[in-house]
Amino acid sequence: MGKSKPSDVAIEGIPPVSEQEETKRIPERVLIGKVGLDGHDRGAKYVAHILRDAGYEVIYTGIRRTPKQIVETAIQEDVAVIGLSLLSGAHKRLLKQVMDLLKDRGAIDIVVVAGGSIPSSDIPVLKAMGIAEVFTPGVSSQSILEALASLLKARRQAA
């Protein structure tokens, strides 16, 4: 391969942003799903839909998944982001399990965001756990996209 190829300077599959803009846009991969026992998937499907339309590749895993299923799937699919919807009230416990499993598997570079009916008083607790962003009811699709774009930009720069 020639020295000037962008692929030669790629780190773990993602070339520097400057070169990415110059050559082509590589779609980012995102897992969207629900953990725990509530089955209200309208929000998760909505977010999957807006991400799809914004050019993301969305792996939709559906409802009632265990933290282990989510983490194993995220690793096999090599996603940059895990987005989890929770409306059951068990967000602290379940997201803690997800973060612990990611740590065990050496995959803490995967950005985790959460959404759903999460009381504002719990948000600092979740952020301290390593959840990058929490989206609560009423948030606009534009702000979800903007938040995700800046989290991914930071991730690419850290790689």
Next chain:
Amino acid sequence: MTNDTKDLVEQVRGGTSQRVRAAARLMSLIENFPERIPEFLVGAADWPEARMVIGLTGPPGCGKSVLADRLITALRTRSPDSCIGVIAVDPSSPFTGGAFLGDRLRMMRHAGDPNVFIRSAATRGHIGGLVLGVKAFIRVLGLAGCRTVLIETVGVGQNETEIVNVADFVVVAIAPGNGDAIQLLKCGLMEVGDIFVVNKADCDGAAQLYAQLLAVLRLNANGQKTGMPETCLVSALQRRGIEKLVDLFEKRAAGSEQVWQARRRQTMVDEVKAAVLEEARQRLSRVLGTGPIATQDLSRILRGEVTVTGFVDELIQKMTGSREDKKNYGQAG
């Protein structure tokens, strides 16, 4: 191979705790940098290979993913120590480049099974029902220890038949509710099956569709010496007929390993050809550029000032002229 790739390959081969992650990253490299696909095909010469590569195709909504889920369960039960790899392809949007990958949803029961490796992939503009680099994907799954690889194509129309050159044999799934028997006479999909499955046996019209299928296949077989493809009536939902289908797989696999591996090597050049064409397409579209300048340039063809072939000649000339200075690509025209 470059060093980043080599490290990942060694992590997969060495069976470290990072094995799955490394395999997943190799697959990302393949799909993000198609120009590197030949590296994988050449570098993979001494990698372990899958025993059986099964292609699963059929129209959207005929139950391919649920069938795949049941097949994983059946294959895992028969060989508890054997790893299974699945590549599940869904379409990218030609408008936004995004994709909704929903095949895996049907197979989530296997997410905790360390012997099942499922990878969803988006077509990213590739035509044919699969992804560019699927053969390299298969080699990575082989390296990760998968003995069986199941490839689920996008929901196909009538002409996405690339799977024939990728899988050792092809299972075509159809289901009642997708048109009458005339559909079975059309070219493309109905020509690629080694095994035909009528799914949704629990639904109205399945028995009738199965009878129509047999009639059409008999008609086809009369003209050829290859004989009838095998057929199977199943209900993936109710888990009926799955064992019989896996029996058909095993019958095909018995004694075929070397023939299949030789055929995989012969068809490797197809993958390289696709990668070459993709690189050429990308380079040419970079020279052409986007937006108003490209539109203006292309309008010359509409005004009769230049022919399509002449225009392409110009593009090639510009491309070779600007090879030294890549930054000019976008301004060409």
